[in-house]
Amino acid sequence: MSNTQSIAPVPIDQIVKATNILQQSSAPKFGHELLPYFSFKQGFLNLNNGSYGALPKVVTEACNELMAWQEENTDFYYRIGFIPPLIGVREQLAQLVGASDVDELVMVPNASTGLGVVLRNFLWQCGDTIIRCNTTYATVYKTIQYIHDVTPGLEISEFQLLFPTTRQAILDGWQKHITNVKANAPQGQKIVAVIDSVVANPAAAMPWKEMVKICKDVGIWTIIDGAHSVGQEDLHLADCGADFFVSNCHKWLNTKRGAAFLWMPKESQKIMLTTIPTSASYVTPGPDRPETNIVSQFQYNGTIDYTTYLSVHVALQWREWVGGEAAIHQYCNNLAKKGGALLAQTMSTKVMDPNGEFTMAMVNVTLPFPSDFQAQYDASVGTALSNKLLARNMYAVTYYHNSLWWTRVSAQIWNELSDFEILGNALVTICSEIVSEHKSANVPQNCKAVSFSSYLEQPLKGAVALDSNNGIGAPRPVTSTKVTLVGYHTQLASIRP
């Protein structure tokens, strides 16, 4: 298409034809009928939307069209073309999450970046305090660690969150913790709290707005890691009281991976000096710097592929077509609760959160290991669980928390109750295999995940040289069995967003 004739910007709907099909047909019911609309390998049981999301075929095709548009005339695209659709996407998201103004919301590649750029913009001083939890997501946990390591005299105060628990117990504990921190912090030094709206492991919807209020009442900054929020729950950020909120669009909102938003009301923008990397439009703070300069800095700060951000538009169209936010949330939340109960029954174990006060679309169930096995943490168990699930063409997250092994299962619109039973039966077998392998100190070498080249109809040629195992096979090397329990694994294999 020739878009270089006029100066007027071309809306995404004129560029993307893939979504036309949505007007011509009605969506199937939620459940397995939706599987053909995604691109999972035949038979892959995806019970882990929470980690990496999933791209509907329509959105994949739309992204191909957006990428082709980018290549037609890259100067037009990067100097003029991408700007109006990007603002359009920000407007759509601002409306979706209940921001008061589009200029409170900018796009970032992922939650880790959003949280990282906020945390690194504060001018940290000796005597400042950062509050995190043992359950804070790994990259954020370590960002705080890094800031501590390079700022002499900065304190980290860690709030211990152990499940199972209750919302009230968390709030009581949090109140005590905040009171304590406030009492011990030097006068005039800032305290910044990083709070999850939804903890990743265990999956738990937190009473974060109440936690924000507790902080706000005593002048503590609040940064919300809402990585799992948008698309899984309704948001009304304008009156949430937090200072910053970040969420991934590529988890529960069906966008291409590499899209997230950072919400920062006008007051909060005062501490934001720069993007990372710094943009060409950076202006030294002072009277010459325009008020919304940080927002324009986020528009361009290094060459990236804006397709990920623009895919929000198409993802929202798809979600509307498939049933709309409310229907999606309701289906997933109901399935998570029923599925969790069925899973626990199948494995003869327990759901972490039986009355559902922490449960949205993800549910946590104990794994069927004997209690003496549970008590002694061993990182290789996590590796084995991961590999054995993949070898069976399925996946759910597994993790160690509060002296027990758990699985975290995501309920999505392509899932049905029977999926949970299949997972349960598989885990029973897998866990008993692991126990006997451990007893005989025999972690098998043939515990291979399925070779990725089997996914292709024809082998790749002339591309990256594949090793004789076709790229993947052996489980990650086992590290020390003396691992300090910090609520997340240190092995690459066990990354779980």
Place this chain on the structure above:
Amino acid sequence: MANVVSQYESKPPPFGHEMRKCFSFDPEYINMNHGSYGSLPSPVAEAIKPYYALAEANPDLFHRFTSIDLIRDVRKRMAKFIGAAHTEEVVFVPNASHGLNTILRSFIWEEGDIISSCNTTYNSISRTAEYISDIPPHPEVVQFTLLFPTSHSEIIQNWRAYVRSLNEMRDQSAQKLGRRPKIVAIIDSIISVPGALLPWKEMVKICKEEDVWSVVDGAHSIGQELDLNLAEANPDFWVTNCHKWMYAKRGCALLYVPKRNQHIIKASFPTSHAYKKGGGSNFVEQFEWNGTIDFVPYISASCALDFRAWLGGEHVINDYCHRIALEGGKRLAQILGTEIIDQDQDFQFTLSMVNVAVPFPPTMSSAFEIDMAFRRKLLIKRKIYPAFFYHNGKWWIRCSAQIWSQVEDFEVLGQAILEASKEILEEFGDGTEKKTMGIEDKVEKVN
């Protein structure tokens, strides 16, 4: 799923307009500014589709295992390509700005430290240095002035004198502070605007002699500068965009940190789960996962090298581009009645980008509006566009010669610029009267 690489079983089209078959440009658009954002060849776009399919076929398998293994293999290939001594010295970052920010932010800045940039440093990197200076403890930014026309030998001479003066500054600070501050110099291997190859290896050597950190912005290097050998050149840090001259998909750059300096890089951005104090001891691991992104651009670097090998390899590609840059630039200068920026220095600055003066009187305003006017008249209206920039009292054009370019393109451009400049002179005046609005010195620089 088609086996795209079967295309490589037939011969490639000849260089020149027929090579447009391998790209997906708007047929009416003459691309003379590859240098800003790169161009993705269609065979590379096809070659990466299977990886996208894998990412969706089993997102967990892909993100936890497959992509990580693939990218390790690609890093090995890239390390060899740039002549790094070890694969562990090379990691992927989304773009050069990101890599340079990672380096500059990793230094623990102290009072008295000096960041050296240049008037020709890429705009976002200059701003990065400014930002670092804006926050406590306010290291000082000092600028090396580089004005064309000049020569490699003059630059080397001036650079040596400049770095020595930085050392004198440092010695004075050291006396007051009771310790010796550090000097970190940002050096372009190839300047963006003008598009000019610098004697960066000699400049790096001088930095070493003078105990100055060398941070090389090689954004334009890979795929344009031949026979890179970083182990030999031995900069302290080096960054390049694979998505510019090397045909990778956008969002693909390399950060090179020799082992001796990895302790300086305290953390990636964003910080990795693998971060630990004392940084650098697990340099590679810290850059393997920094949040969920589209990892396929990193993999595409290898597919891009396959495409380039099919075309005949680096020398074949660059010999053509260089020849067209010179021939085209000369033709353009002839049509415009102006000059190529380094014609009196035997074109020693010219690789695949050539810089030709715009036919304006010397009084012409340097205002940003002029750049915007060219954008309207050329990019939008006439569908042909080079980069524009204002340097040392003149407006210039930077043209990128590529494998689809022919000298005829420079002729079309020449006519377009003649017409457009005449229009602009009428609209804005020649600078002797005040017709332009806006701040005189706010000129947008180019990529």
